[in-house]
Each structure stands twice: as structure tokens, then as C-alpha cells.
Amino acid sequence: MRADLDIIQEWVKTKSKVLDLGCGNGELLCYLQQEKNITGYGVEFGHDNITACIEKGVNVIEKNIDEGLAGIEDNSFDTVIMTQALQVMHRPDQIVDEMLRIGKECIVTFPNFGHWRARGYLALRGKMPVSKFLPYTWYNTPNIHFCTFKDFENLCLERNIHILERTVVDNQHKHHWSIRLWPNMLGEVAIYRITR
Amino acid sequence: MPQSIPQDSVGIVTPQTIHFDQPLALACGQTLENYDLVIETYGELNPDASNAILVCHALSGNHHLAGYHSAEDKKPGWWDSAIGPGKPIDTNKFFVIGLNNLGGCHGSTGPQSLNPETGKPYGPDFPLMTVPDWVESQARLADHFGIQQWAAIVGGSLGGMQALQWSINYPERLRHCMVIAAAPKLSAQNIAFNEVARQAISRDPDFNNGHYYEENQIPKTGLMLARMLGHITYLSDDGMREKFGRELREGKISYDFNPQFEVESYLRYQGERFSTAFDANTYLLMTKALDYFDPAADYNHSLPSALEGALCKFMVISFTTDWRFSPERSREIADALVEAEKQVSYAEIDSDHGHDAFLIPNPRYMDIFAAYMQRVGADIPTTGKEAN
Numbered sequence: 087m088r089a090d091l092d093i094i095q096e097w098v099k100t101k102s103k104v105l106d107l108g109c110g111n112g113e114l115l116c117y118l119q120q121e122k123n124i125t126g127y128g129v130e131f132g133h134d135n136i137t138a139c140i141e142k143g144v145n146v147i148e149k150n151i152d153e154g155l156a157g158i159e160d161n162s163f164d165t166v167i168m169t170q171a172l173q174v175m176h177r178p179d180q181i182v183d184e185m186l187r188i189g190k191e192c193i194v195t196f197p198n199f200g201h202w203r204a205r206g207y208l209a210l211r212g213k214m215p216v217s218k219f220l221p222y223t224w225y226n227t228p229n230i231h232f233c234t235f236k237d238f239e240n241l242c243l244e245r246n247i248h249i250l251e252r253t254v255v256d257n258q259h260k261h262h263w264s265i266r267l268w269p270n271m272l273g274e275v276a277i278y279r280i281t282r
Numbered sequence: 283m284p285q286s287i288p289q290d291s292v293g294i295v296t297p298q299t300i301h302f303d304q305p306l307a308l309a310c311g312q313t314l315e316n317y318d319l320v321i322e323t324y325g326e327l328n329p330d331a332s333n334a335i336l337v338c339h340a341l342s343g344n345h346h347l348a349g350y351h352s353a354e355d356k357k358p359g360w361w362d363s364a365i366g367p368g369k370p371i372d373t374n375k376f377f378v379i380g381l382n383n384l385g386g387c388h389g390s391t392g393p394q395s396l397n398p399e400t401g402k403p404y405g406p407d408f409p410l411m412t413v414p415d416w417v418e419s420q421a422r423l424a425d426h427f428g429i430q431q432w433a434a435i436v437g438g439s440l441g442g443m444q445a446l447q448w449s450i451n452y453p454e455r456l457r458h459c460m461v462i463a464a465a466p467k468l469s470a471q472n473i474a475f476n477e478v479a480r481q482a483i484s485r486d487p488d489f490n491n492g493h494y495y496e497e498n499q500i501p502k503t504g505l506m507l508a509r510m511l512g513h514i515t516y517l518s519d520d521g522m523r524e525k526f527g528r529e530l531r532e533g534k535i536s537y538d539f540n541p542q543f544e545v546e547s548y549l550r551y552q553g554e555r556f557s558t559a560f561d562a563n564t565y566l567l568m569t570k571a572l573d574y575f576d577p578a579a580d581y582n583h584s585l586p587s588a589l590e591g592a593l594c595k596f597m598v599i600s601f602t603t604d605w606r607f608s609p610e611r612s613r614e615i616a617d618a619l620v621e622a623e624k625q626v627s628y629a630e631i632d633s634d635h636g637h638d639a640f641l642i643p644n645p646r647y648m649d650i651f652a653a654y655m656q657r658v659g660a661d662i663p664t665t666g667k668e669a670n
Binding site for chain 1: 597613614616617620621623625626627628629630646649650653654656657660
């Protein structure tokens with residue numbers, strides 16, 4: 087399993103009701119169904135991913151998350167998860183609001199644009215960073231709303247969103263003492279657990 | 283005839299008639315004392331009777347789902363694309379039953395059958411059927427085969443509504459429910475189209491208040507108009523543009539009322555063909571069954587409450603250009619199932635074919651269909667007689 091998913095699964099309670107926005111091939115939900123006996127639903131837009139979910143026996147709802155989640159009741163999920171998809175949303179702030187409306191608790195992960203490599207790339211080359219971790223160029227990237235950990239935490243502050251927990255990892259999804267010391271510079275992926 | 287019967291066809295099939303003697307009390311208050319159901323089956327029922335799939339038909343469908351009735355048969359059954367060896371509903375694995383619903387005109391008891399009280403065809407006196415009535419008759423069909431629990435019930439359009447009703451009325455009797463291109467109830471617009479179709483039929487002078495069998499005539503014009511109207515609602519604007527555009531049959535406008543545009547002659551052809559192949563009283567009855575379908579009505583108009591007791595897993599599928607039962611309508615079903623905390627997946631298939639898309643193979647549709655049927659197969663219990 088992808089290492090960030092391994093960290094997330096620890097935060098999900100047994101037998102809870104989970105919504106995974108941008109669930110990909112259903113890997114996380116499949117694991118949570120088997121190991122934590124959850125009732126889970128994925129929301130996904132990619133055709134191959136949807137078929138992969140169905141093959142795994144993971145509930146998947148085909149939907150473009152950018153169109154909103156109006157059909158889903160307030161507070162109807164224990165946990166709403168969005169991994170590595172916030173930056174592709176048209177309005178990440180509205181999606182976070184929607185997640186907090188639907189879920190009692192939310193887990194969000196996204197790549198940190200404040201990482202030293204991204205900063206260095208832009209500062210030294212004067213070009214938008216392209217790396218193995220963020221392989222797109224500016225004109226074809228689906229990642230239209232990059233932010234840094236600081237940016238995200240500012241949004242939380244402005245919107246009265248409580249950060250319950252934060253784990254910052256590098257691209258091998260490892261914690262290191264230096265990351266804890268200087269997360270916005272050294273962390274590549276942040277995993278936040280938030281609530282209203 | 284087909285050049286030769288394809289490898290992935292169920293081959294030559296023969297319908298059978300099953301007689302039921304136990305009276306069936308209907309929603310309308312009347313009772314059918316006894317009745318026949320015409321069915322076709324494909325594949326083999328396993329010793330546990332746990333691999334059976336029921337396929338429910340839509341407005342003008344019938345029991346002939348797949349294969350050919352003879353080597354001279356020009357066309358296979360209406361869902362041949364989805365049913366057969368190696369196809370999504372794999373007849374090497376599943377035992378599949380298709381039936382003609384009560385009130386139909388392909389052999390099951392319906393308006394053309396003799397009314398035992400008068401010795402004449404029922405005609406318009408045949409009781410109006412509802413989706414729950416059909417489900418009840420289908421449950422008895424399951425009993426007849428010793429099928430305690432269907433591996434899946436599958437249907438498109440009105441067929442999908444029957445599948446959904448099953449999950450509410452007999453939750454313990456199905457493991458999977460596949461609802462394709464359906465709606466939780468008809469909209470005013472849907473009912474309006476049905477009403478125009480009914481008026482076209484009932485105002486045809488040859489309709490004779492439904493007693494046309496005795497006169498040895500059929501309301502051909504009315505049925506043709508009803509079908510033409512229906513057909514427009516089955517296609518999409520894009521699909522019609524693609525298929526017909528403004529193409530002229532003779533290449534130029536003739537300044538008269540003869541059919542000149544391709545779409546006009548297509549609709550006339552489809553309507554005329556249908557008018558001699560289908561029964562007008564059945565058409566009226568089927569459109570009424572559609573109009574009346576509203577499973578949430580008994581649950582304070584809450585679909586999640588109606589589905590509360592369901593135990594099966596669901597697959598809901600819609601098609602982008604379907605405006606008869608649009609993707610929004612299928613999403614209502616999927617959302618209600620999520621709210622009721624049921625196991626459900628939902629897919630929205632890109633297609634130009636409008637409502638008809640559920641009958642037309644399309645790579646993504648068939649992939650999802652097959653993937654879901656794999657799960658249905660995986661959920662067949664392995665214990666029991668078969669293991670011996």
C-alpha cells in the first residue's frame with residue numbers, strides 16, 4: 087500500500103462510515119473494509135479506476151468532485167478522506183468546506199509546494215518546478231492549486247477549521263527528525279486530520 | 283438468418299410456458315385466479331440453485347433475451363450483447379431466466395388471453411399491473427425453480443425498476459441488484475409522454491375501446507404514433523443528428539407532406555413495424571405500470587427509507603445522453619442507497635444513444651457490466667451440494 091495510505095488507515099476507526107474522495111483504484115477502501123470493517127464509498131472520475139474499484143468489490147460513485155457533493159447529507163460520514171487531490175480541485179477551499187459538512191472528521195493530504203526542492207527550482211531556474219514527484223509542466227498539469235503547509239494552515243485558521251493532527255513526510259513517506267523541525271521546508275507530503 | 287451461430291451465442295433456444303394455479307392478488311384489487319408465464323432460460327442451474335440471474339424486461343421487451351429461435355431467425359434476443367458464454371452475464375457460470383411479464387403480449391397471460399368469465403379475450407378488462415405485482419409473480423417463478431435467493435436481478439429502464447422493487451419487497455431473496463437507465467419514479471414529463479402515446483392509441487378508430495380482437499382489426503395507426511413518439515424519447519438529440527442529420531431521401535425538398543427527411547422515414551418504418559408486432563392493450567398497460575411506479579410513496583416519499591431494509595449490493599448505471607431517465611435520476615437512486623448505508627456503486631457511461639444505450643454494447647459499459655458480474659459470481663456461496 088502507498089505509504090501515506092498506511093499512515094491514514096491508523097486514523098480511521100473500526101466499523102466507521104468512510105467517504106474517500108478521489109479514491110483511485112480503491113486500494114485504501116479495500117484495505118479499510120478488510121482490516122477495519124468499515125462501510126466505505128469512493129468517489130472517482132477516472133474510468134479505469136472505477137472499473138478497478140468494482141473488481142475489488144469497493145463501492146464507487148462516479149462523480150466529478152468539482153461539481154460538488156450536494157446529494158450527500160450533512161454529517162453522514164465519520165471520516166471523509168481526500169488524498170493527493172486537493173491541488174487538482176477548482177476550488178479547494180469549497181471542497182474542504184463540503185468535506186467538513188459531510189464528515190465529522192476529515193483527512194487531507196497534498197504535496198507541499200514549499201518544499202526546498204520546489205523553492206530551489208523556482209529560485210535558481212526561474213521555471214515552474216518539475217520533478218519525479220511532480221512530473222507535469224505548467225501547461226499540462228492537473229495540479230492547478232498548489233499550496234504550502236503554511237498556506238493550508240492559514241486557510242484552516244481563517245475558516246475556523248481545527249487541525250487535530252498533522253504528519254509531514256518526505257516523498258518516501260518517512261518521518262525524519264529534521265522534517266519535524268522544519269516541515270514546510272523539508273516535508274513533501276502533509277497528512278492532516280481536521281474537523282470543524 | 284445468421285450466417286452461422288456465433289461462438290459466444292447461447293445458440294438455438296426454446297421458450298417454455300409455466301402455469302400457475304395459486305391466485306395472484308393484484309394492487310388494483312383484482313385477482314388473477316391462474317396465469318401463465320412464458321420464459322426462456324440459458325445456462326445451467328447449479329444444485330444449490332444459487333447461480334440464478336433474473337433479467338427483467340422494459341416496456342416493449344419480452345422473455346427472449348438471447349440466442350435464436352431457429353437457424354432462420356434474423357435477429358437474436360434483445361440483450362444478446364450482454365448474455366452468453368463469456369459475455370458479461372456469462373451463461374457458463376450463471377443460470378439466466380428471462381420472462382414475459384404478466385399483461386405482456388408474447389405469451390404470458392395478458393389482454394390477448396381469454397377471460398375465463400366471458401370466454402373472450404380480456405382486452406381492456408385485463409387488470410392493470412404494477413411493478414410490485416410483477417415482482418410477486420417473479421417470486422413465484424423463483425419458487426417454481428427452487429431458487430431461494432437470486433445471485434442477481436438485472437434490468438434496464440422499467441426492468442431496472444423491477445430489480446429495485448425486488449430489493450425492497452424481498453430483501454433476503456437477492457444478493458445483487460443491477461439497476462440500469464432507470465428512475466426511482468416517473469417525472470411529470472415522463473408521464474406526459476406516456477399520456478400522449480396512450481391517447482394516440484385509444485383515439486384510433488380501430489381501437490374500439492380495446493375490444494379490437496373480436497373485430498379482427500388492430501389500432502395500427504395509434505400504436506405506430508405511440509411508438510414513433512416513444513422512439514424519439516429513446517434517442518438523443520446528438521444521436522439523431524449523427525444518424526440522420528437533415529439528410530433527404532431524394533436529395534431535394536419536394537414541397538409536399540410525404541416523408542422526405544431520413545428521420546421521418548426511419549420513424550415511420552419503426553412505428554409501422556412495431557404496430558403489427560405489439561399489442562395496443564399491452565402498450566397501454568405497460569405505460570401505466572411505469573407511471574404508477576413509486577416505491578418511496580409507501581415510505582413517506584423517502585427513497586432512503588424505502589431502501590432501508592434492502593440487503594443486497596447494488597450497481598446503478600446511467601448514460602450521459604439519456605433524457606428519458608437521465609443520469610440525475612439514477613444518481614437519486616445511488617444517493618438514496620448511500621444515505622441508507624447500502625453497498626452501491628454508480629457509473630455514468632458516455633454514449634450518444636440516449637435511453638437506448640442500455641441495449642447497445644459499448645466498451646466501457648460492457649467492462650463495468652462484466653466487472654460487476656465477476657463480483658456476482660464471486661458471491662455465489664461455495665458451500666453446499668455443489669462442493670460434494
